Amino acid sequence: MPSSLQDQFIKKEALFGAQNYAPLSVVLEKGEGAYLWDVDGNKYLDMVSAYSAVSHGHSHPELVKIIKEQAGKLAITSRAFYTEPFGDFLEKLTSVSGFENVLTMNTGAEAVETAIKAARRWGYKTKGIQENAAEIIVADGNFHGRTTTIVGFSSEDSYKDGFGPFAKGFVEAKFCWTECGLNESIKSFEEKINKNTCAVLVEPIQGEAGIRVPQNGWLKKLREICSKNNVLLILDEIQSGLGRTGKLFAYEHEDIKPDGLILGKALGGAMLPISAFLSSKEVMNHFNAGSHGSTFGGNPLATKVASRAIELLFEDNLIENSNILGEYFKSKLKAIDNKIIKDVRGKGLWIGMELEESDINAKHLCLMLLNEGLLCKETHKTVIRFAPPLMITKKELDWAVDKISKVIRSV
Numbered sequence: 001m002p003s004s005l006q007d008q009f010i011k012k013e014a015l016f017g018a019q020n021y022a023p024l025s026v027v028l029e030k031g032e033g034a035y036l037w038d039v040d041g042n043k044y045l046d047m048v049s050a051y052s053a054v055s056h057g058h059s060h061p062e063l064v065k066i067i068k069e070q071a072g073k074l075a076i077t078s079r080a081f082y083t084e085p086f087g088d089f090l091e092k093l094t095s096v097s098g099f100e101n102v103l104t105m106n107t108g109a110e111a112v113e114t115a116i117k118a119a120r121r122w123g124y125k126t127k128g129i130q131e132n133a134a135e136i137i138v139a140d141g142n143f144h145g146r147t148t149t150i151v152g153f154s155s156e157d158s159y160k161d162g163f164g165p166f167a168k169g170f171v172e173a174k175f176c177w178t179e180c181g182l183n184e185s186i187k188s189f190e191e192k193i194n195k196n197t198c199a200v201l202v203e204p205i206q207g208e209a210g211i212r213v214p215q216n217g218w219l220k221k222l223r224e225i226c227s228k229n230n231v232l233l234i235l236d237e238i239q240s241g242l243g244r245t246g247k248l249f250a251y252e253h254e255d256i257k258p259d260g261l262i263l264g265k266a267l268g269g270a271m272l273p274i275s276a277f278l279s280s281k282e283v284m285n286h287f288n289a290g291s292h293g294s295t296f297g298g299n300p301l302a303t304k305v306a307s308r309a310i311e312l313l314f315e316d317n318l319i320e321n322s323n324i325l326g327e328y329f330k331s332k333l334k335a336i337d338n339k340i341i342k343d344v345r346g347k348g349l350w351i352g353m354e355l356e357e358s359d360i361n362a363k364h365l366c367l368m369l370l371n372e373g374l375l376c377k378e379t380h381k382t383v384i385r386f387a388p389p390l391m392i393t394k395k396e397l398d399w400a401v402d403k404i405s406k407v408i409r410s411v
């Protein structure tokens with residue numbers, strides 16, 4: 001039960017806010033590294049990381065310093081002018097990623113919309129698709145954000161209910177998952193490709209769907225059929241990117257390169273929202289002045305922080321830590337070996353624990369873990385997602401595993 005102090009704030013959200021989230025009953029006040037504190041001073045280990053936006057840890061001292069300095073100097077200009085931080089950021093992100101061009105937005109959904117626009121323009125103006133006929137193939141179980149266009153091609157009813165009519169031009173193929181093997185999934189994509197297909201848009205690992213990791217070789221095969229058919233392969237790495245899976249980008253596990261890449265979440269160094277669409281000049285050159293934009297996109301404050309956040313991925317060893325500790329954490333979770341656990345899966349520090357269907361659902365366990373000082377969040381009814389900040393230590397993970405196994409053994 002939340003204290004009366006916490007209850008005050010919970011009530012305010014219930015009274016004055018829209019009810020589009022169902023938060024766990026804890027009111028947070030402060031964060032530092034992998035830890036969070038509530039308004040009563042209770043301390044928690046963060047296993048959610050704001051859905052992987054807090055890879056650098058909370059209030060990274062260097063990023064706090066940079067954001068303060070830049071906020072006191074120049075924060076918002078709009079793209080009506082040039083600024084130093086923006087140019088530096090573009091140079092940094094292209095050199096680290098190997099993509100030629102970057103277009104910055106603020107939230108993930110906006111960067112996905114940018115990718116859709118880019119793919120369609122490329123389809124009409126380079127591939128020669130007939131006007132208004134372009135199609136983009138997506139996977140079932142996808143999550144790409146919350147705009148009306150994006151939820152229109154979701155397979156999740158709760159995302160769509162009452163929000164239609166939806167945009168045309170999206171076709172669904174089968175993600176490679178449990179009952180759908182690699183060849184069957186690839187076949188379903190291949191069957192949907194026609195002369196009007198401009199792009200395939202997928203997540204390399206589906207996060208919101210419950211950390212669904214496709215079979216090895218799936219992305220490589222997708223890359224092959226896209227290349228063969230002159231279709232752009234666009235990867236949404238908003239959640240999987242920037243070290244979360246133990247590589248800078250999840251596609252590196254398969255040794256391929258997409259034609260377009262979408263980033264967000266951790267790009268802002270756990271300080272502010274910034275997102276980006278990356279691609280070749282061939283694709284990006286279809287944007288001209290007036291064709292796309294965002295008042296805040298590429299602002300000096302966000303780009304100054306993001307440039308340093310990119311460097312810190314390497315300097316703070318976040319990618320390697322995710323890789324090594326991710327394997328360690330996964331093996332420890334697998335070793336809990338209890339009949340309520342159906343599956344433990346994931347890559348890097350991004351792990352889903354799926355429970356057998358029973359009276360104890362994932363939300364119950366998250367509430368019990370909260371009482372043990374561990375902040376976790378369920379996805380759907382049966383999956384608990386563990387995605388701690390990438391700077392977490394082995395000692396902290398050992399502590400977490402103790403608590404998780406204690407809670408699981410108690411039910």
Ligand SMILES: *Cc1c(COP(=O)(O)O)cnc(C)c1O
Binds near residue numbers: 108143144207236264
């Ligand atoms: C979070 C997420 C988005 C949406 O990002 P927002 O910043 O919430 O708009 C899109 N795609 C994936 C894979 C995500 O995890």
